Amino acid sequence: MPKKNISTTELKHLSDLAHLSLAAPHLVKLKTSLTALIGYIGEVKKIKLEGIQPVAQVTGKVNEYRPDVITPSLTQTQALSGSPKPTHQGFFVVERVLHHEA
Incomplete structure (x- = not known):
């Protein structure tokens, strides 16, 4: 598989x-990194896997479940008491993380 260079247009x-x-400097760095990653994926695709059985996991362990029972926990007041910021109507107040433009 020939090495594929990602274009600036594709990256944008x-x-x-x-x-x-x-920003432009980040585009250049990311372009270099993605081009290297795509090259690496091409190398992985060359691996001969005929006759090799797929493996979902290798430890031999099976799912270990615990009983679904209610156990004692903190009250809402106790949980909120360690908050470094004020609370509002019984909830933690956090700064907005995602800013979606419509």
Whole structure:
């Protein structure tokens, strides 16, 4: 598989889809990193896997479940008491993380 260089146009489109705004220096670094990653994926695709059985897990363990029972826990007041910021109507107040433009 020939090495595929990702274009700046493709990278800008990808960053738009991910709602990322990248400055020019970051675009250059990301372009280099993604090109290397795509090259690595090409190398992995060359591995001969004929006759090798797929493996879902290798430890031999099975799911270990605990009983679904209610156990004592903190009250709402106790849980909120360690909050470094004020609370509002019994909930933690946090700063907005995602800013979605309509």
